[in-house]
Amino acid sequence: MTSLLVFSDLDGTLLDHHTYSFDAARSALQSLKTFSIPCVINTSKTFKELIILRDELGHQDPFIVENGSAVYIPKHLSLFIDEPLEDCGDYWLKAFGPTRKTLIELTNDQTEKYTFKRFSDMSYQDLMSITGLGEENAKLAMQREFTEPMLWNDSNLALNALRQHLDQFDVQIQKGGRFSHLMGKHCDKANAMLWLTDVYESQADEKITTMALGDGENDIGMLSKADIPVVIRSPVHAPPEVPNRSDAWLTDAYGPEGWAQAINLVLSKQGIS
Known part of the structure; x- marks a missing residue:
């Protein structure tokens, strides 16, 4: 079986665009934890915002902040990274751009x-x-x-x-x-996703399949580089086009409901659920 690594936007994707609720995605999130599938948050939000949100989500995996500008890796994961990183208390920090x-x-x-x-x-x-x-x-x-x-x-x-x-x-x-x-210029959700995928891949016994979920223009790079790109339908704007990816999924439902449908479908296709 192929290992799965999930990268997810937050606003309008895992979180409802209007209410910021993730209730519709709770069950699918729990499924990922049950099967030990990392769900990497890849968002425009800040480190300070993520610390609180991760607590609400029960999130224990790495997270990417400020549109791919930096990756924070919880030290408890014991992921081996063969390059110098900044020590930020409970996390290792990899930054990709200026202050x-x-x-x-x-x-x-x-x-x-x-x-x-x-x-x-x-x-x-x-x-x-x-x-x-x-x-x-x-x-x-x-x-x-x-x-x-x-x-x-x-x-x-x-x-x-x-x-x-x-x-x-x-x-x-x-x-x-x-x-x-x-x-x-080098801060991008896709660059951060690929860097972190390499970290996981270097320690995996099997091939890793990446799944990315997002709803905005700033998610296009991440979606275009993922093995399974999922465009989450938005109630406020047209779905972004993912260049050269005729295999990109577009969810029927909006926001976290669409997110959960996509996660459950992939788990089913991979024979996990």
């Missing part, structure tokens, strides 16, 4: 050319109003390390112009469900 401070400095002189509002320009009350997050979660979302989300209120043409300007500094802009994210 948030650098990203803010690089866009300070662009605020008069284009219409956008970065997290650093907002109060936590602003973020609560935009996202529907509660006060505590909004404050956690603003504690970023490697990326700077912004509310883009200008044209796509303008966004591409800013992208071209930042390219010389090895900085990119990725569009997510609500925000556009400033981040290092």
Whole structure:
């Protein structure tokens, strides 16, 4: 039997877009734990947000934060990694890009050319109003390390112009469900997924099959590189196209309900459930 490694987006995928609930996915999540299948969270959320969410989810596996900017590996997993990593208490940290401070400095002189509002320009009350997050979660979302989300209120043409300007500094802009994210050029959900897959593969006795689930434009790279790409249907936007992957699944149900259907189907196809 082939080993399975699951990579999952959160907002609009494992978490409901409007309520942030994961109730519809609880049973499928438990199935993954029962069969010792790692479920790696691969999200735009921050380390601080994930610590609380992982507790709610009962999550014990590695997690990827801020759109692929860094991987956190719980030390209790005893995964062998043949490169120097940063020691972060209970976790090992692998970072792929520059700090948030650098990203803010690089866009300070662009605020008069284009219409956008970065997290650093907002109060936590602003973020609560935009996202529907509660006060505590909004404050956690603003504690970023490697990326700077912004509310883009200008044209796509303008966004591409800013992208071209930042390219010389090895900085990119990725569009997510609500925000556009400033981040290092090599920070990408796909790169982080492939790096972590190599870590698992180096210690596996059998071939690893990767399954990725996501609903937004910032998930396309991850979906395109996975063995089993699953596009989760969204109630607020059209499903993203996954280039050159005619085998990508599109769920019938939205958010966590669609997530659970896809997980259960794969477990069934693999003869696990």
